[in-house]
Amino acid sequence: MKRLWFVAGMTVLAGLVLPVLRAQDGAKVFRLDGGDVSYVFGVNDHKELQAMYWGHRLPGSQQFATPRRGQEVASFDGPVTVTPHEYIGWGGVLYVEPDLKVTFPDGNRDLVLEYVSSEVRPNEISIRMKDIERAVFVTLRYRMDSDTGVLAREAVIENRTNGPIKLEEVQSATWNLPRGDRYRLHYVTGRWGSENSLQMRPVSGGKTVLESRRGTTGAQNNPWFMIDDGSSDDQDAGEVWFGALGWSGSWQIAVEQTVVKDVRITGGPNTFDFGYQLKAGESFETPWFYGGYSHRGLGGASRLLHRFEVDNIVPHAPHPKIRPVLYNSWEATTFDVTAVGQMALAEKAAKMGVERFVIDDGWFGQRKNDHAGLGDWYVNKQKFPDGLKPLIEKVHSLGMDFGIWVEPEMVNPNSDLYRNHPDWVLNFTGRPRTEGRNQLVLNMARKDVHDYTLEWLDKLLDDNKIAFLKWDYNRNWSEPGWPAVPIDEQKNVYVDFIRNYYDILEQLRKRHPDVEIESCSGGGGRVDLGVLRLTDEVWTSDNTDAFDRLYIQNGFTYAYTPAVMMAWVTDSPTWVNHRPLSLEYRFLSSMQGSLGIGANLNQWKDEDFATASHMIAAYKDIRETVQRGQLYRLIQPESNEQSVTESVARDGKQTVLFTFLHSSRENYPFPTVRLRGLDENALYAIKPIAGKAVEGTPASATGGYWMYHGIDVALKGDFQAAAFVLTRQ
Template structure:
C-alpha cells in the first residue's frame, strides 16, 4: 500500500518510490503536517502529531505548528488557505477532522480527508493523489456548503507545502517579461513573505506558477529539493512564508485579489491542483520526475503518446498578407525540407488585413480564399503534410461585426473607458452565451475543414473586469469563471474532435502552466526566436516543464527582435531541444540554406523520440561560462543525444570538457566523431571534448549503446 493509516495515533503516511509525506490529527482535531522528505518505512517513524513550539504569551496558546490546510480564524496569523464569511457575518473559520477515505488504483492512489467547521455547515474535502513512480503528489480542495444560506469565500487556496524546520533555505523561481520568459531567479529565504503572482487574467510572463526550495547548496546532481507547480491558467499566487521559528510554508492557488466566490447552499467549489514533489538528487532529478509525471498523467491522451511533428508556421513570412497562392508557395517549400504540419497564422478571416480589425469574425476571407480553405488544405495534404490554423477566440476588435452586434460581450464597467490593448478587448468568457459562441465557431471550423492543429492565442491581459448584467454577488467570480469557461470549451472540442492537437499561446509564453497542459498538446514558449537568447528561456522552462511541450522555431537570421546573425546549424540545434518548428520566410532562404535545413530536419526526426520522451540533463548552463550543453537519454539508457552550443566567445577560450549523465556505466557506446566505442563510465567520468571555438558554433552528438 502506498498510503498507510494508523488509527490509534490518527496519522497518515503517503509513500512514493523515494519520498514520504506525513500528516496527522492533533488533540484539538486540527490536521497537522508532519513530514515531507526521504522515504520512511513505517507510520511510527513520523513525529508526534501533538508536538509544538511554545514561545511566550505573545504567540498563539496552542504553540507554533504546521497546519495542513489553515483557515483564517482564532489566533492564526500566517497565510491561510481558506478565508470565509458566513451569512451571519462571522468571519472566523475553525476546521476539524471528520473522516477520511483511501482509494487505490494502478497508477495513482488517493487519500481524501474531510474537515468540517465546528459550527457552520462548511466542509473541506482535501484530496491527495499520489503518483509513486514519479514521487509526485497532486493536491486540491473541494469546499462544500451543506447548509441553506450562502457562504462567501474570500480566499480558497489549493494547499500549503511545508519543509522541515531549519534555516538557510533558498527559493528558485521563474520570472521575466515578453521575449524574456522563464528566466531563473534564486533568492535566500528570510523571515517574511515573498509572493509570486499574476493578476492579469492569464498565467503571465512576469512569473510562472512553479517553485523549488532547497537548503542553499543543491545543484543539478545533488541536494534536497522540494518543488511544485499550480495547474491554473488565470489569476494565481504562490506565497513563500518563513517565520521566526524557522518554519517554512509555500501556499498556492487562485489569487485572492479582487476575488470572492458566492457559495450557495448545496454547492461546492473546487480549487485547481497544486502539485508537489521531493528529491535528494538535485534540480536535475526534480525536473526529470516532474517531466515524466506530465507526459504520463497531465498531457492529453492519446496524442501525448506520439512524438510532436515538425511544424511550419507562416506568420513571420506573411504576417497579415495571407493569400491562397502565397500559402501554397510556402507549403511547397516547407514540404520539400521535411515539414509535417503546415500552419496558417493570423490574417485568414474577416477583414483581418492588420491588427485593428476583424477579431471575432471567424469566417474565411472571400478575397484571400475565394473557394474557402479547402483548396489550400487539399494542396497541403497532397504534399504529405497535415494542416493547422491560428485563432484568438477570447478576443475581439471593436472594429468587427461581432462587437457591433454584441458590444456588451466584453468585460467592462459602466462610466469607465473600455481600454483597448493591441486594438482589442477581452470577451467575457464567463457568459454562457459567449462560451457557446466560441465553441460553435471552432466546432464549425473543425467540422467543415480537415484541420489537425489549432494554435489558440491570447494576446492581451484583462482590464475593467466588470460584468454589468450579472448579480452583484458573483461580480468578483469572473477571474475564475473565465478560466473554467476556457477549460470547458477546450474539453468539449477535444471530445468531439479527438485527432486535433492544440497549442497554447499567449503573447508569447504567458499561458504556460499545468492547467492548460491538461487540455493542450504543446505551448508557445516565447515570441523570442533568437537562438542564443532562447537558450536562457529554454533552460528555465526545462526546470518545470518537459521538452515535448516546448515549441521552438527556427526563424530568419538577424531579423525578428534584432536577432544577431547565426549559422543555420546553430539556429536548428537551439530549436531541436524541444518540439521543432520552422518560422522563417522560406521563399527567401537560399538553396544552400534549404539543403542544410533538409538534412537537419531529417536528423531531428531520428532523435526526437529521445528529446521529447527522454530524461533531460542540463550539463552546462548558458548563465555560466561560454558553452551551453544539454543531454537527453532514453529511459532504457540505450540512446542519447548531446547538444553543445558556444556563445559569443571571449579570449579564444575553447569550450570546456563535458561530462555526460544517465548512461550505463558498464556498457559501451558509439559516439558521433569518436572512432572507437567508449564506456558509459568514461563518458560520465572522463568526459569528452566537443572542440567548439568560434562564435555561435554548435554540435550535435549521437550516443548509441553497442549491443
C-alpha cells in the first residue's frame, strides 16, 4: 500500500506526494491530509511548535497564517501555559503536563525548546527543536496513513552535551482538540477475568490520568482513548478523536482540560518511578503514539482504527494471515500432558475441522504444577520420551499445524535456572522477592537474560516444526531493581526491559518468518499497538464464559480489530459463573472474533462434535468478513438485555449478523434489528447460521429493506442466540 501525505502546497517526487513547508506571508505552517482528516500545526511567534487544527478534511486551498501564543490569564497562567503546544519542555511558567522534563548534572531542570528546522522525506516529516542554551535536541516525526488519516507521532531526544542527563518525563506526543466543554472521554478498565470494561466520563476541568505502573501493559487500563463531542449517542454519529499508544511497558495518557478549556492529551512512558539516564552522545526514541479522527461517531472511529491496524500494524500488513481455527489442550489436561494423551485429543480436534493444535503448559522441565519448572526449557522426558517430534508428526498427519505454550520472561524459584542465576530476576538487594503465581520476573533488560531467552526459543523452533507460539506472561512486576548496573542507570529497566522483549520477538520473526505468535498475559493483560507490531493475535481473557465475553469483546473492539481477538469455546458451566450455556451459544459468541476451542474433548458426546463441525465450517465461510470487515455495534450488551453485532466485508459482498438475548420478559419480542453499511439498492439474500428469523422474513431483499425495515429474529428464553449471513446478489 502506498502512503501519501498532502499539504496545502505539494511537491510530487517519484509518484509520492510529499509534505512541504508552506510559506504564507512568511508563516511556517505544516499540513498533513489523509482519508477524511486534516492535521495542521506551525511555528508560532516565539519559535514554539503550536497545534492549529485536527479534524474533518479541509479544502486544499485553505491557508493558515502564523499561529500566535495564547493570551495571558492574569499573572497565574501565562501565555506558555495556555498555548496549545505540539511538544514542549518543562520550563518557565509551564503548568500543564510537559512532554519532556530533564535534570542536568549541575542541577538545572529548565528546558525551553525552540524550532530549528524541518525535513521532508518520503512518508515522513520531521521537525527539529533545541533547547535555547544547551545541546539537547528533539526531533518530532509525523507519519499519516493516506487511507484512514491515522497519524503516527514520536519524539527522538538527543543528548549532545558533555555529560549525562536524566530524563524524568519523556512523552511521545501531545494532541490538542478544538476548544469545547461537552467532550466525553471513553476508555476501558478491568482486571484479570474482567478485561475491557467500557467507561465514560465528561472531560472537565483538571486532569484524568490513564496508566499502568505494572512494568508492562495491564488490564487495569489499556493505552487507548476516544473522546467524542457529546453531540450524539448514536454509535455512528458525531465527531470523535482517538489515540492508542504503541508501548508495552509502564505507560500513561493524561487528558487535561486547561484553564481556558482547551483539551490536550499527552501520552508516553509512565513518569512514576521513572528516570532514564541518557549519556552524552546517546539518543532516546519514544514509542509511537497514534491518533485519529472520525465524524462518524465511536463506531466510525473504531472501524478506522481496525483498518489501520490490519493494514499497517500487525505482522504481514497489509495482508496479514487469516487466523486459523485452533484447539488448545489446557482445559482437557492442565499440567498432566503426555504424548499419548495429546495425540488422542489431536485426533478428536481434527475431525471437527480444526486447523491448529496447541499444547499448553506442562511439557517442559519438572513442570507438574505451577510451583516448579519455569525457566528450564527442555522437553520433559517422562511425558515425552521421544521428544516433541512424534506428537508434531501426528498433528501434521491429521492436517493441522502445531503450536506450543511458553512463558519466557518468568522463572520459578524451584528451577535449575534460578538456582544457578538468582541475580537474573528483578530485585532490590537485601529486600524480599515477592512471588506471584509462585514465580518471579526475569530482568529482560540484562543482556545475559536477553541472550539466554533468545537462544532457547531459537533452538526450540530450530529443532521442531512449530508454527505457533503462545507467549504467556502471568504476573506483573515487583521490586523493579537492577543492582548489576550503576545506581544512576537502574531505573532504565523500565525501558530497556521492553526494548529487549521487542528485540527477541523481532529476532525470532526474522529467523523464523513463518512462525506466528500470540501475546497472552493471564488473558488480555498485554494488548497494545507496540506488541501488535510483533505478534499475530492476542489472548483476550482467561474468562471464557460466553455471556461475559460479549462484554469483554465489545470493549476490546473499540480499540482493537477482531482480526487479533482470540475467542475460545470452552466447557459449560465455566469456573467463572457456573451458568450453563448451550454449545451453539458458546460458538456464536466466539465466532465474533478469531475462533478457538479449548474444551475437554474427552468429555464431548457425538452430538457435540456434530454441532462443532457445523459451526466451524460455517465460521470458515465468514471469518474473513468477521476478522477484517467493518464492525457495527447495533445493540451493545452493557445497557440492554440484548447484544447485536454486524460485520460487513470490505468488498461489501458479505454481511454477518450475530444476535444474543440474555432473557426475554413478559412475552415481548426481540427488538427489530436494522442493519447498517449496506448498499440500499442492491439485493441481499439471507441465510441462517444458527437460529432463525420470524416467519414471513423474505429470503432476499434490498439493502434498504434490511437497513430501514430491518429483520425480526425469533429469540425467546434465556441465553439464546442466532446468526445470519447476507450475501449481495
